[in-house]
Amino acid sequence: xxxxxxxxxxxxxxxxxxxxxxxxxxxxxxxxxxxxxxxxxxxxxxxxxxxxxxxxxxxxxxxxxxxxxxxxxxxxxxxxxxxxxxxxxxxxxxxxxxxxxxxxxxxxxxxxxxxxxxxxxxxxxxxxxxxxxxxxxxxxxxxxxxxxxxxxxxxxxxxxxxxxxxxxxxxxxxxxxxxxxxxxxxxxxxxxxxxxxxxxxxxxxxxxxxxxxxxxxxxxxxxxxxxxxxxxxxxxxxxxxxxxxxxxxxxxxxxxxxxxxxxxxxxxxxxxxxxxxxxxxxxxxxxxxxxxxxxxxxxxxxxxxxxxxxxxxxxxxxxxxxxxxxxxxxxxxxxxxxxxxxxxxxxxxxxxxxxxxxxxxxxxxxxxxxxxxxxxxxxxxxxxxxxxxxxxxxxxxxxxxxxxxxxxxxxxxxxxxxxxxxxxxxxxxxxxxxxxxxxxxxxxxxxxxxxxxxxxxxxxxxxxxxxxxxxxxxxxxxxxxxxxxxxxxxxxxxxxxxxxxxxxxxxxxxxxxxxxxxxxxxxxxxxxxxxxxxxxxxxxxxxxxxxxxxxxxxxxxxxxxxxxxxxxxxxxxxxxxxxxxxxxxxxxxxxxxxxxxxxxxxxxxxxxxxxxxxxxxxxxxxxxxxxxxxxxxxxxxxxxxxxxxxxxxxxxxxxxxxxxxxxxxxxxxxxxxxxxxxxxxxxxxxxxxxxxxxxxxxxxxxxxxxxxxxxxxxxxxxxxxxxxxxxxxxxxxxxxxxxxxxxxxxxxxxxxxxxxxxxxxxxxxxxxxxxxxxxxxxxxxxxxxxx
Amino acid sequence: xxxxxxxxxxxxxxxxxxxxxxxxxxxxxxxxxxxxxxxxxxxxxxxxxxxxxxxxxxxxxxxxxxxxxxxxxxxxxxxxxxxxxxxxxxxxxxxxxxxxxxxxxxxxxxxxxxxxxxxxxxxxxxxxxxxxxxxxxxxxxxxxxxxxxxxxxxxxxxxxxxxxxx
Ligand SMILES: Cc1cc2nc3c(=O)[nH]c(=O)nc-3n(C[C@H](O)[C@H](O)[C@H](O)COP(=O)(O)OP(=O)(O)OC[C@H]3O[C@@H](n4cnc5c(N)ncnc54)[C@H](O)[C@@H]3O)c2cc1C
Ligand code: FES
Numbered sequence: 001x002x003x004x005x006x007x008x009x010x011x012x013x014x015x016x017x018x019x020x021x022x023x024x025x026x027x028x029x030x031x032x033x034x035x036x037x038x039x040x041x042x043x044x045x046x047x048x049x050x051x052x053x054x055x056x057x058x059x060x061x062x063x064x065x066x067x068x069x070x071x072x073x074x075x076x077x078x079x080x081x082x083x084x085x086x087x088x089x090x091x092x093x094x095x096x097x098x099x100x101x102x103x104x105x106x107x108x109x110x111x112x113x114x115x116x117x118x119x120x121x122x123x124x125x126x127x128x129x130x131x132x133x134x135x136x137x138x139x140x141x142x143x144x145x146x147x148x149x150x151x152x153x154x155x156x157x158x159x160x161x162x163x164x165x166x167x168x169x170x171x172x173x174x175x176x177x178x179x180x181x182x183x184x185x186x187x188x189x190x191x192x193x194x195x196x197x198x199x200x201x202x203x204x205x206x207x208x209x210x211x212x213x214x215x216x217x218x219x220x221x222x223x224x225x226x227x228x229x230x231x232x233x234x235x236x237x238x239x240x241x242x243x244x245x246x247x248x249x250x251x252x253x254x255x256x257x258x259x260x261x262x263x264x265x266x267x268x269x270x271x272x273x274x275x276x277x278x279x280x281x282x283x284x285x286x287x288x289x290x291x292x293x294x295x296x297x298x299x300x301x302x303x304x305x306x307x308x309x310x311x312x313x314x315x316x317x318x319x320x321x322x323x324x325x326x327x328x329x330x331x332x333x334x335x336x337x338x339x340x341x342x343x344x345x346x347x348x349x350x351x352x353x354x355x356x357x358x359x360x361x362x363x364x365x366x367x368x369x370x371x372x373x374x375x376x377x378x379x380x381x382x383x384x385x386x387x388x389x390x391x392x393x394x395x396x397x398x399x400x401x402x403x404x405x406x407x408x409x410x411x412x413x414x415x416x417x418x419x420x421x422x423x424x425x426x427x428x429x430x431x432x433x434x435x436x437x438x439x440x441x442x443x444x445x446x447x448x449x450x451x452x453x454x455x456x457x458x459x460x461x462x463x464x465x466x467x468x469x470x471x472x473x474x475x476x477x478x479x480x481x482x483x484x485x486x487x488x489x490x491x492x493x494x495x496x497x498x499x500x501x502x503x504x505x506x507x508x509x510x511x512x513x514x515x516x517x518x519x520x521x522x523x524x525x526x527x528x529x530x531x532x533x534x535x536x537x538x539x540x541x542x543x544x545x546x547x548x549x550x551x552x553x554x555x556x557x558x559x560x561x562x563x564x565x566x567x568x569x570x571x572x573x574x575x576x577x578x579x580x581x582x583x584x585x586x587x588x589x590x591x592x593x594x595x596x597x598x599x600x601x602x603x604x605x606x607x608x609x610x611x612x613x614x615x616x617x618x619x620x621x622x623x624x625x626x627x628x629x630x631x632x633x634x635x636x637x638x639x640x641x642x643x644x645x646x647x648x649x650x651x652x653x654x655x656x657x658x659x660x661x662x663x664x665x666x667x668x669x670x671x672x673x674x675x676x677x678x679x680x681x682x683x684x685x686x687x688x689x690x691x692x693x694x695x696x697x698x699x700x701x702x703x704x705x706x707x708x709x710x711x712x713x714x715x716x717x718x719x720x721x722x723x724x725x726x727x728x729x730x731x732x733x734x735x736x737x738x739x740x741x742x743x744x745x746x747x748x749x750x751x752x753x754x755x756x757x758x759x760x761x762x763x764x765x766x767x768x769x770x771x772x773x774x775x776x777x778x779x780x781x782x783x784x785x786x787x
Numbered sequence: 788x789x790x791x792x793x794x795x796x797x798x799x800x801x802x803x804x805x806x807x808x809x810x811x812x813x814x815x816x817x818x819x820x821x822x823x824x825x826x827x828x829x830x831x832x833x834x835x836x837x838x839x840x841x842x843x844x845x846x847x848x849x850x851x852x853x854x855x856x857x858x859x860x861x862x863x864x865x866x867x868x869x870x871x872x873x874x875x876x877x878x879x880x881x882x883x884x885x886x887x888x889x890x891x892x893x894x895x896x897x898x899x900x901x902x903x904x905x906x907x908x909x910x911x912x913x914x915x916x917x918x919x920x921x922x923x924x925x926x927x928x929x930x931x932x933x934x935x936x937x938x939x940x941x942x943x944x945x946x947x948x949x950x951x952x953x
Binding site: 051200341 | 803831836837838839842843845846906943944945946951952
């Protein structure tokens with residue numbers, strides 16, 4: 001059921017249950033419901049502040065659009081948002097605005113969320129822990145493990161606000177949604193822990209958008225940001241008077257910064273006062289505005305009183321309104337921006353100025369679309385990541401003038417993967433997303449590349465030459481390129497645990513970052529590049545890290561032994577515990593919360609979160625379902641020839657999902673994604689095949705920048721390494737030889753040596769293994785090289 | 788049993804509270820201030836179970852209140868008259884007879900005048916807020932005067948309406 005029909009159904013259910021006064025048949029109400037569903041399906045909503053539920057088991061209720069939600073604090077202190085609707089018969093579960101589940105309620109046990117109707121019980125993460133008469137009533141047909149409150153995306157950020165998104169796959173991440181506009185006050189918001197000290201709400205007779213427009217019309221200056229965030233008014237004179245400080249304003253500060261966020265939130269930092277308003281539509285012509293006043297936790301009574309006084313003057317319910325009506329601004333680009341934003345989600349411009357088709361509005365990336373009508377040859381690409389995007393780029397560079405459509409199940413603009421385990425994890429609220437986008441928006445327009453995100457391809461029909469997308473669209477292709485990448489392996493016992501993660505997609509990295517911001521220790525299973533990079537990033541945050549590697553050494557599959565030893569020491573020197581040669585016996589959790597792993601030697605390693613980085617498997621299900629040849633009968637990589645063509649001549653496969661028949665190991669790297677894309681693009685357009693480079697790869701850990709070129713044949717015992725000291729401190733390289741033949745070079749903190757090594761391998765000029773350890777010996781100029 | 792002078796004083800306090808109610812209903816600020824001591828302070832507070840905190844929505848001393856009243860005509864505000872229904876529940880006079888506290892229940896209705904659409908709304912009475920007055924008095928020469936009033940509201944939803952002391 002899609003969100004709109006679900007929203008309708010909810011209202012109708014409520015009507016039948018006599019629980020709501022809303023009458024779904026009134027056309028105005030129907031518009032209202034539609035508006036609610038369309039807008040609130042995508043919006044990040046600051047539903048409350050973390051100080052409103054300070055202790056474990058505390059909760060707060062709220063609503064978003066037509067849905068009731070409950071926000072609660074789990075025993076480990078994490079805040080979760082759940083749909084406040086019982087999975088049994090759909091009744092509203094918690095009715096109080098705020099409270100604690102620590103004490104039992106009349107119909108339930110302590111520490112449980114209990115539905116008063118038939119006493120089903122749930123823990124703080126929404127897992128169903130008790131179903132009355134489960135065995136007698138349901139026998140084997142149903143188990144409580146199948147039920148549970150629906151968990152919603154929930155992030156605590158920007159001064160401790162609890163942001164919830166009804167969409168499991170948000171159109172944009174919170175930092176993209178709110179970050180750019182809030183960056184003006186983010187440092188102040190995050191400088192000290194805040195608490196809500198004032199709360200009141202008011203009902204105002206106004207349509208939802210009319211209210212928002214009124215706000216915006218009143219603003220003279222401002223800036224608009226992507227994702228419809230409209231904003232910032234600053235009183236320059238006041239700014240000058242302010243003591244320049246990033247701390248939360250003291251009771252005597254003067255500056256004013258107002259941030260409006262679509263669809264109806266205002267963060268207003270004026271003088272010493274932070275007021276945050278959240279507008280919730282009540283019905284077609286009524287809105288509720290919640291006002292929250294915030295102050296630093298633990299400030300003196302005198303400061304608090306002064307602050308309250310200022311607050312009440314400007315925002316209190318008994319303040320005296322300003323003199324005269326605020327004038328309408330000539331410069332009303334903010335309201336235009338708002339209207340555009342509105343029409344993007346609603347499909348209709350509120351002032352009837354323009355109609356955006358339903359088709360466009362269904363997808364946030366519609367602005368990226370260029371060639372709407374499909375004429376000429378059509379290349380369809382499944383997967384918009386390193387491989388898929390490179391392919392489109394190469395096709396255009398080869399002069400391909402037909403249509404290119406890329407489908408991806410992810411939300412938001414495609415992002416680079418490498419930063420996700422590195423710098424991205426270090427960020428707090430800062431938005432690194434836009435600089436990590438694989439291509440900026442204008443690239444798609446300029447290159448006439450149609451990007452369809454949130455579009456999962458379900459089926460390939462190679463006879464009809466079509467693909468079927470999740471919205472039911474059947475798309476015809478002339479050439480199909482599968483760039484569906486790989487998915488991380490998970491330990492079965494860690495599945496479904498809230499504080500256990502794998503890392504592949506931006507959303508995974510975001511979830512890890514959020515949890516890490518509130519955790520002190522992490523257990524990482526897997527000593528491969530991903531595990532080690534995550535270890536280094538989180539260690540920089542001061543977390544206690546244990547890396548567990550089942551193999552005899554870290555990086556056993558991808559790096560030489562001396563490099564692995566070098567990096568192992570680097571981690572240990574940085575305070576990370578690295579355990580090798582021991583497997584994981586069990587992942588231990590309580591109430592769905594990870595707390596430790598038991599190792600095969602009986603040791604128990606505790607941690608506040610778990611990250612598993614034990615490799616990936618190619619995402620080739622679609623291809624094997626379509627009867628394309630894969631590595632194994634039950635899956636594995638899609639087998640391709642040297643032109644990246646699969647067993648079907650019109651279908652190509654590139655990147656992590658593909659394996660050339662003559663190759664025996666898969667290389668999962670950005671270089672491989674780009675190179676295989678270039679080969680396929682050449683094959684499709686009939687251009688000359690590109691020169692094949694020696695594979696390269698990089699990794700950042702602590703201050704060590706690793707660059708490697710060539711593939712170290714780790715299984716080949718005849719391969720040996722020679723260490724070459726670098727000229728600078730901390731610089732070193734490991735040269736892998738088979739006999740006199742150079743096969744790979746791994747370089748730490750020495751870009752110049754890396755370039756030389758690359759030149760040697762690309763030109764197949766092999767420096768003398770007996771000399772290479774001497775810094776004075778030049779691998780390229782010494783003439784010692786052999787061809 | 789209370790002696791007559793105490794009963795007399797209680798009656799005076801009660802009367803002062805009712806006089807204040809009438810003065811406030813009529814927006815007769817000077818009549819209200821006459822009932823207040825020079826040291827008078829006023830606050831509107833509420834406890835929010837939503838955030839689990841006691842809050843002050845409005846506060847001021849006599850000087851600030853007089854300043855506020857002077858400013859009122861210059862502001863746009865809703866002019867719907869408020870109508871208070873006050874019942875004095877308890878009066879405690881100090882042993883020395885120099886001060887007292889009183890708790891009254893108060894219900895305030897709003898008689899609509901110039902809200903959003905006066906064509907439709909004017910003339911209608913709506914329940915505005917409910918709460919309690921917690922009053923403190925000084926008693927000089929048998930005359931009680933307000934030294935403090937805390938209007939403790941039950942409401943946390945406060946729609947447009949009055950912007951002066953309740
Ligand atoms: C955290 C991290 C750090 C890394 N660091 C480095 C590094 O430092 N250096 C390096 O060289 N490499 C690194 N890599 C590896 C590198 O990113 C991958 O090799 C590369 O992303 C592979 O690109 P790809 O396009 O083949 O697949 P992917 O990046 O996996 O993308 C596949 C895309 O296809 C989409 N898709 C899959 N199925 C469907 C479907 N049915 N319908 C629609 N869409 C679908 C997915 O949503 C995904 O967006 C890193 C990877 C990760 C995860
Ligand atoms: S409706 Fe909740 S237990 Fe039955």
